[in-house]
Amino acid sequence: MTALSRITLTAVGVATLLSASVAATAKTSIDFYFPVPVQGALAREMTRIVKEFNDASPDIEVVPAYTGSYDETRLKTQAAVEAGKPPAVTLMSANFVQEFVISGEIEAIDDLLTENGGDPKTFLDDFWPALRGNATASGKIYAIPFQNSTPLVYINVDHFKEAGLDPAKPPATWTELADAAKKLTKRDGDKITRYGFEMPGSYDYLGWLTQAFTMSNGGQFFNVSAPGEVYYDQPSTRGAVQFLHDLVFTHKVMPEGVIDPNQTSSDFFAGKASMVLLSTGSLSFIRNGAKSPYTVAFVPRNVRNAVPIGGASLIVFKGITPEQRKAAWKFVTYMTSAETLGSWSRFTGYFAPRKSSYDLPEMKAFVAEHPDALIAVKQLEFAQPWLSTYNVVAVRKAIEDQVQAVISGKKQADEAVRDAQKNADEILRPYNEKIAHVSGL
């Protein structure tokens, strides 16, 4: 009893203290959720950027809350919204935006622009065309791209030369990729001591890379304008999954089983993998960590050059006070200026979503020094939106589970894509039922 009343007293005391301090400063405080998809240095840099904004804006206090991985950030944001405590701004994985549009939980950027003297029609003109699909829905802007990536092949130059390959002519097609990987793979009897090719097979990454192979195979992976339709059981996806299977079991140039991204980059550094497929977001990390020369290349094509974009965008939530809404817009505007985006890009290796960032003198100097930073930007010409559907994490896992089974030798490509489609359709059913039966209108 006494313990309980003591707890209550303390709680009341703390609450009083808190409200007193809020009243004294009269600042508008807003929550900003952000994931740390790459190494920890980025969290430190993000905290620094936010502090710079806070120092420059005496009437606003942005509270940066680190919220885990992309998936955890989505979970926390969703839970906070449902609990009635939405953050003002979240840096959300670009392909999760659609779900928040469907649930009606985020503000249309169009409205914020109009209120603040901007023009929704021309706003996205400065952003790379490939990024627009994941930022808009039904003709309205809902998210502003902040950090973006595409998959990129990282190549160990020394291994290439040693195997008689020309690092200036990286494999451009699937056949060339398999051939190069075969030459690069080192065997010691039955044991493979160096893999020609390696890529992460863990959740989130695998779905993205499978989409890249499907698109390079001429496919689309999902219907960009219909959040209830995915194309898993299609020849393009089947071929992509078959190719991954063959790299592991026919050519034996890629490790069997699921490898996580950390191990992939560690293996590349350690010279245990000659080519790795990773995000452009890893570029700075590889640049700083690589002990031997490396080069980067486009994702090879079978039918055409095509990759999905990746990365995250800023979204603004409904359910906050008008003052917070204003503060949120001011913060988002600062975060997505050509200068901030450019400096974030130089720090991380992500490419800057604004074209004008590349016209800034700091950026020109940086690109001149690190020409590989431009490869990701060049690949943008072939980039398209990232898988984005109703209940997208479950839909993505539907294919990831199957591809994991394939690269672990438990399933064949045919069965895998069929099962992936069946499971995804089941997950998408609630949305599709709603639009398929409209007789109640």
Added chain:
Amino acid sequence: MSVRASPTAIVAGAGAIGAIALLWSAPFLWMVVASLRPDSAGSLDIASLMPSWPPSWANFRLAWESADFLLNYWNTLMVVAGTLTVQLVTMSLAGYAFARLRFRGRDLIFYLFLLQLMIVPPVLIVPNLKTVTRLGIYDTLWGVMAPYWASAFGTFLMRQTFLGIPRDFEDAAEIDGCTLLQTLRYVLLPLAKPALIAFGIVSVVAHWNEFLWPLMVIDSPSHRTLTLGLASFVSSGEGDAEWGLIAAGTLIVSLPLFAGFIAFQRQFINSFVMSGIK
């Protein structure tokens, strides 16, 4: 007992135990070695157990600077202590009620209580968060602790423990004029000490290491627990592992737990041995 082991058997036994201990401690040893390895991000020998020489404290320095560890320690300590204290009270009272008191529907309520054990915690995130928000303890350490204050496992454990204690103890206490709560406090709980300690260890370790729920409840950096502080600089999804930094950060986080267990190991074992009842 009277058979004396031959010296060779002793040596062989010690060797086998040593080998097993080495196998089990390898991950920990690797963590120590990696944390002291300079410039570890891209080093070729990161998987090696051989320490590099000279060792470098750079990883520890960077890790220590990357999060407010003193504050995070304090927050985690508060959460662990606050959770366990309330748990011990509620589970003792509830366990006693289910073991000794007679009331209508007792067993049914007990089984309903046990059903809680079958629910996967992540399912409860949103409902719990709603409750926490309504109670006004969102983004506070209270919010992190509250859902754990009534532990189904603890209640089950205490009920079973109390059932195993002969009623004679309580009868004697009653004859001496103890009230129900006095009997519980002075007779039953001392006898149940091993169960309380066992539960304490499980609870402390679980809440020390917990990540997902604090992540959901806490927004402000000043309320972050150790796991959140650690994750804010070592977590990575797109392929970049600063192994040395991760190892150093993990050591900083887990060191107090290690120290605690090493310091109190003897007491833990004694409490199991000395209790009158098995």
